[in-house]
Amino acid sequence: MQIRLFDQTDSEDLFEYLNRVSIQTNNLGLEQQELQSSFNPEKLKHLNDKLQTSIAFIAQDDRTTKIIGLAQITRKLRIRYMNQAEFAISVDKKYWSQHIGSKLIEACVAWATEKWNIEGIYLEVLSDNQRAINLYKKYGFTIVGDLPILLTIDGQNKPGKLMFKHLKK
Numbered sequence: 001m002q003i004r005l006f007d008q009t010d011s012e013d014l015f016e017y018l019n020r021v022s023i024q025t026n027n028l029g030l031e032q033q034e035l036q037s038s039f040n041p042e043k044l045k046h047l048n049d050k051l052q053t054s055i056a057f058i059a060q061d062d063r064t065t066k067i068i069g070l071a072q073i074t075r076k077l078r079i080r081y082m083n084q085a086e087f088a089i090s091v092d093k094k095y096w097s098q099h100i101g102s103k104l105i106e107a108c109v110a111w112a113t114e115k116w117n118i119e120g121i122y123l124e125v126l127s128d129n130q131r132a133i134n135l136y137k138k139y140g141f142t143i144v145g146d147l148p149i150l151l152t153i154d155g156q157n158k159p160g161k162l163m164f165k166h167l168k169k
Helices: 009-024 032-038 099-116 130-138
Strands: 002-003 056-058 067-074 082-092 120-126 142-153 154-168
Touching: 002 099, 002 120, 009 067, 032 067, 056 099, 056 142, 067 099, 082 099, 099 120, 099 130, 120 130, 120 142
Parallel strands: 082 120
Antiparallel strands: 002 056, 056 067, 067 082, 120 154, 142 154
């Protein structure tokens, strides 16, 4: 397995990956039908066009060359927001418990620290996704707030947690 920056040539594979994981779990903020209407390989080509505001890393299976994980860190370039970013991650369910999420987090944190020199990263996670919460805590994220409604899944509002990691002490 390798972790690397997303490249434009990965757009078809990434679209296939997003289709695959969008039906595997309710932990994502994207429904299958939204994926079809909001994304396509051509749009995805531009994912890393603006390296100052958004960066995506992919995990790739060495044997199949399939994308098996995606992490993205995003920041605003406005002065009042320049010291923080937002983080999102997904991993193909077939590859859970293989440290892929850990490696993706490490890549994003390294980028945020070394390239952007930011001071903190936020993320949102469903309150009942204890597996993800434990992973984020392992990497120094702490729960800093409750979100009464994070996602609406099958017509039901689901609460979430807001987590934060300080990058500089």
